[in-house]
Amino acid sequence: xxxxxxxxxxxxxxxxxxxxxxxxxxxxxxxxxxxxxxxxxxxxxxxxxxxxxxxxxxxxxxxxxxxxxxxxxxxxxxxxxxxxxxxxxxxxxxxxxxxxxxxxxxxxxxxxxxxxxxxxxxxxxxxxxxxxxxxxxxxxxxxxxxxxxxxxxxxxxxxxxxxxxxxxxxxxxxxxxxxxxxxxxxxxxxxxxxxxxxxxxxxxxxxxxxxxxxxxxxxxxxxxxxxxxxxxxxxxxxxxxxxxxxxxxxxxxxxxxxxxxxxxxxxxxxxxxxxxxxxxxxxxxxxxxxxxxxxxxxxxxxxxxxxxxxxxxxxxxxxxxxxxxxxxxxxxxxxxxxxxxxxxxxxxxxxxxxxxxxxxxxxxxxxxxxxxxxxxxxxxxxxxxxxxxxxxxxxxxxxxxxxxxxxxxxxx
Amino acid sequence: xxxxxxxxxxxxxxxxxxxxxxxxxxxxxxxxxxxxxxxxxxxxxxxxxxxxxxxxxxxxxxxxxxxxxxxxxxxxxxxxxxxxxxxxxxxxxxxxxxxxxxxxxxxxxxxxxxxxxxxxxxxxxxxxxxxxxxxxxxxxxxxxxxxxxxxxxxxxxxxxxxxxxxxxxxxxxxxxxxxxxxxxxxxxxxxxxxxxxxxxxxxxxxxxxxxxxxxxxxxxxxxxxxxxxxxxxxxxxxxxxxxxxxxxxxxxxxxxxxxxxxxxxxxxxxxxxxxxxxxxxxxxxxxxxxxxxxxxxxxxxxxxxxxxxxxxxxxxxxxxxxxxxxxxxxxxxxxxxxxxxxxxxxxxxxxxxxxxxxxxxxxxxxxxxxxxxxxxxxxxxxxxxxxxxxxxxxxxxxxxxxxxxxxxxxxx
Numbered sequence: 001x002x003x004x005x006x007x008x009x010x011x012x013x014x015x016x017x018x019x020x021x022x023x024x025x026x027x028x029x030x031x032x033x034x035x036x037x038x039x040x041x042x043x044x045x046x047x048x049x050x051x052x053x054x055x056x057x058x059x060x061x062x063x064x065x066x067x068x069x070x071x072x073x074x075x076x077x078x079x080x081x082x083x084x085x086x087x088x089x090x091x092x093x094x095x096x097x098x099x100x101x102x103x104x105x106x107x108x109x110x111x112x113x114x115x116x117x118x119x120x121x122x123x124x125x126x127x128x129x130x131x132x133x134x135x136x137x138x139x140x141x142x143x144x145x146x147x148x149x150x151x152x153x154x155x156x157x158x159x160x161x162x163x164x165x166x167x168x169x170x171x172x173x174x175x176x177x178x179x180x181x182x183x184x185x186x187x188x189x190x191x192x193x194x195x196x197x198x199x200x201x202x203x204x205x206x207x208x209x210x211x212x213x214x215x216x217x218x219x220x221x222x223x224x225x226x227x228x229x230x231x232x233x234x235x236x237x238x239x240x241x242x243x244x245x246x247x248x249x250x251x252x253x254x255x256x257x258x259x260x261x262x263x264x265x266x267x268x269x270x271x272x273x274x275x276x277x278x279x280x281x282x283x284x285x286x287x288x289x290x291x292x293x294x295x296x297x298x299x300x301x302x303x304x305x306x307x308x309x310x311x312x313x314x315x316x317x318x319x320x321x322x323x324x325x326x327x328x329x330x331x332x333x334x335x336x337x338x339x340x341x342x343x344x345x346x347x348x349x350x351x352x353x354x355x356x357x358x359x360x361x362x363x364x365x366x367x368x369x370x371x372x373x374x375x376x377x378x379x380x381x382x383x384x385x386x387x388x389x390x391x392x393x394x395x396x397x398x399x400x401x402x403x404x405x406x407x408x409x410x411x412x
Numbered sequence: 413x414x415x416x417x418x419x420x421x422x423x424x425x426x427x428x429x430x431x432x433x434x435x436x437x438x439x440x441x442x443x444x445x446x447x448x449x450x451x452x453x454x455x456x457x458x459x460x461x462x463x464x465x466x467x468x469x470x471x472x473x474x475x476x477x478x479x480x481x482x483x484x485x486x487x488x489x490x491x492x493x494x495x496x497x498x499x500x501x502x503x504x505x506x507x508x509x510x511x512x513x514x515x516x517x518x519x520x521x522x523x524x525x526x527x528x529x530x531x532x533x534x535x536x537x538x539x540x541x542x543x544x545x546x547x548x549x550x551x552x553x554x555x556x557x558x559x560x561x562x563x564x565x566x567x568x569x570x571x572x573x574x575x576x577x578x579x580x581x582x583x584x585x586x587x588x589x590x591x592x593x594x595x596x597x598x599x600x601x602x603x604x605x606x607x608x609x610x611x612x613x614x615x616x617x618x619x620x621x622x623x624x625x626x627x628x629x630x631x632x633x634x635x636x637x638x639x640x641x642x643x644x645x646x647x648x649x650x651x652x653x654x655x656x657x658x659x660x661x662x663x664x665x666x667x668x669x670x671x672x673x674x675x676x677x678x679x680x681x682x683x684x685x686x687x688x689x690x691x692x693x694x695x696x697x698x699x700x701x702x703x704x705x706x707x708x709x710x711x712x713x714x715x716x717x718x719x720x721x722x723x724x725x726x727x728x729x730x731x732x733x734x735x736x737x738x739x740x741x742x743x744x745x746x747x748x749x750x751x752x753x754x755x756x757x758x759x760x761x762x763x764x765x766x767x768x769x770x771x772x773x774x775x776x777x778x779x780x781x782x783x784x785x786x787x788x789x790x791x792x793x794x795x796x797x798x799x800x801x802x803x804x805x806x807x808x809x810x811x812x813x814x815x816x817x818x819x820x821x822x823x824x
Contacts, residue, residue, distance in 0.1 A: 014585075014586045014589055043589075043590075043591045046591070072585065073582055073585045073586065074585040074586045074588070074589050075589045078588070078589050078590070078591065079589040079590060080590070080591065081590075162810050162811070165810065165811050166716060166810075166811045166812055167710060167714070169811055169812065169814070170485055170710070170713040170714055170715060170716070170812075171709060171710070171713060172817075173426075173484065173485045173486040173713060173715075173814060173817065174426045174485065174486045174709050174712065174713035176486070176490070176817050177422075177426055177455075177486050177487045177490050177491040178455075178490070178491055178492070178493075179455045179458065179490065179492065202809070202810065202811060203811060205811075206816065207816035207817055208817070291709075293706075293708045293709060293710075294705075294706065294708070295710075296705045296706070297583060297586050297703075297705060298579060298582070298583070298705075298707075298710070300586065301582040301583060301585055301586035302579070302582055303582060303585075304578060304582070304717065305716065307810065384809065384810065387809075387810035387811070388809070388810045389810070390807050395802050397614070397796065397799075397800070398574050398577065398578075398614065398719065398796065398799035398800045398801070399574070399577050399578045399581055399614060399615060399617075399799070400578055400581065400582075402581070402585060404618065404619035405584075405585065405588050405619055405620070
């Protein structure tokens with residue numbers, strides 16, 4: 001009898017939860033009555049085009065491997081940012097990919113990624129329909145940005161949010177020590193949506209009021225209002241701390257940035273410098289001590305600070321994808337819905353991939369205050385459950401133990 | 413009978429171990445047969461000049477308070493960067509300070525800080541000698557920079573080193589995911605000494621060779637050699653990761669920086685931009701994808717990632733200072749000596765404050781390779797014991813629980 005195998009790949013930007021979903025897929029396949037081997041393609045869809053695969057069922061059969069993979073940051077299988085052409089313009093990559101699927105007896109393909117990766121899922125699904133293939137194509141969401149539609153929140157977001165909130169609290173401790181007036185600008189990721197920047201508000205507690213202002217891409221940024229905010233706050237507070245999204249724009253839609261923006265392959269602008277731009281604004285117009293801190297990639301790779309809730313959900317979504325494929329579902333993305341907030345519960349389901357790809361979800365305006373410089377209680381309530389629980393990362397010789405990067409060499 | 417009290421204050425830049433030393437002092441005083449109350453001066457020596465004090469013996473008597481203080485980042489008592497004048501030029505602050513000591517029955521003063529704080533300890537000691545005061549003046553070292561003389565290593569360094577090594581490993585995972593050539597520059601603190609930057613090498617393990625180059629202030633930075641290093645490494649590796657100290661200088665002693673340098677009150681230059689400068693160099697001369705990451709203040713305030721070894725030693729030094737004062741020692745700094753490396757053991761002692769203040773300790777040149785772009789095994793051996801052990805930080809609502817900042821209000 002022919003084998004019935006499946007394949008999984010990862011794409012887009014790293015999160016600390018994307019390997020939990022990978023572990024979920026492998027775990028699901030290991031327990032599946034339908035699938036034999038779980039292959040991993042290296043560097044996303046490029047791994048198929050370059051025929052670079054790992055036999056994950058074999059590699060992960062050792063006790064404890066999946067548990068370690070689950071807490072390891074970034075893509076174990078490597079990533080790519082590769083946009084497939086429309087098959088009507090050029091079907092050659094599709095022909096190649098489906099030939100590979102046939103050769104390896106692939107009956108289901110799982111793609112773990114963000115918005116751009118769901119575009120790939122959509123295109124592969126459309127092509128499968130066209131050629132009457134019965135291969136199941138299922139997307140598994142991840143993105144620290146939390147900007148995917150049709151899902152309450154994205155895996156990876158909760159861990160990044162937890163790291164940002166904790167780091168904001170630690171920055172507040174660091175900042176409050178001096179009696180001299182100062183402004184600290186903390187720049188946080190989020191190109192089009194301010195979810196991560198908003199999460200910095202979870203640092204507030206009974207003694208810490210920082211961040212004192214939160215500027216989001218959802219509200220047009222006004223330099224004069226910003227300077228007024230800071231001036232007013234400095235009257236009652238020595239150390240003002242500001243959280244700002246990398247993606248803030250002025251009323252014309254132009255990014256507030258200290259450096260030139262260039263467009264990437266998907267038409268996104270590569271940003272840097274909103275924090276620096278605000279630092280310069282304060283320096284030139286207010287003249288107090290000012291520092292900008294770009295949390296940078298640490299917010300998406302600091303796996304030692306992952307949210308247990310986030311990793312559990314990411315793992316569950318990986319397993320859900322396998323069971324959906326077994327049931328015959330295709331052209332879909334697995335989703336999670338918040339069924340209750342107190343106590344926090346979720347249920348797992350799926351949605352058609354069309355309508356998800358290439359759409360972005362922003363913070364509702366009614367969850368942001370009128371002045372556009374802080375968040376409202378509804379957003380706290382939405383965010384807080386997502387950062388709960390601490391992961392158990394092992395340490396050896398003083399540093400965390402993660403799953404070794406498989407040197408991205410082909411194995412089969 | 414008159415009370416016999418003591419006072420403690422903190423100064424300079426934050427570390428995650430400086431409150432462990434404070435907890436050590438309070439613990440020592442609580443168990444002392446000689447001292448009654450431990451006062452804390454707010455914002456370092458300025459707290460005495462402004463008469464802003466806390467009664468720490470009272471505040472910390474609750475069970476668990478000292479344990480929580482021990483893991484809390486930055487200065488619980490606030491800090492300052494205040495340079496006392498030479499008393500021969502102006503003795504007015506000294507008269508004021510010693511009047512305060514007399515009013516509060518202070519018999520011992522402990523100052524926790526770095527190089528500049530030891531300058532204050534020296535000056536107070538000299539003045540005490542001049543006026544025949546029997547008040548004990550003892551410095552307790554801390555600095556993430558590890559650049560104090562007469563001590564094997566400084567409290568605060570091990571925790572920062574652990575954070576840097578762990579973060580470097582997480583950045584490596586984040587960076588290795590793409591198959592396209594890239595260079596990542598990680599800028600690490602250390603104005604005059606490269607100890608922290610060197611600690612990034614502890615991220616190397618059986619699968620991770622990053623950082624691939626380490627540039628330190630101890631070796632003159634040469635742009636051509638740097639570009640050659642990168643070009644050569646890119647021939648065999650897709651993702652090159654570089655650790656660079658903020659304090660690298662060229663052969664003329666000029667800082668490699670992307671922005672203007674300004675001098676602070678102690679004549680230090682406030683740096684930013686070595687990482688950015690190297691990013692621009694790569695961008696202009698090599699043209700691969702390049703990113704710079706400034707770890708910034710996170711390396712000195714990420715208390716959730718402190719080294720248990722570091723906090724234990726910082727605590728022990730605080731207690732040692734109290735017992736030395738009881739024995740009549742003054743004009744000194746508590747020290748620790750490494751009595752063995754395998755197994756790692758230390759002993760605590762003290763050294764005269766003269767000869768410590770205003771001196772800086774660099775990495776010995778023989779612990780750096782000939783090319784000046786990496787460290788040698790002796791330095792690994794020196795560093796590794798200092799990052800061992802993980803602290804137990806409590807979490808509530810998803811973020812760490814630290815000792816509340818006491819709002820820096822006077823209490824007595």
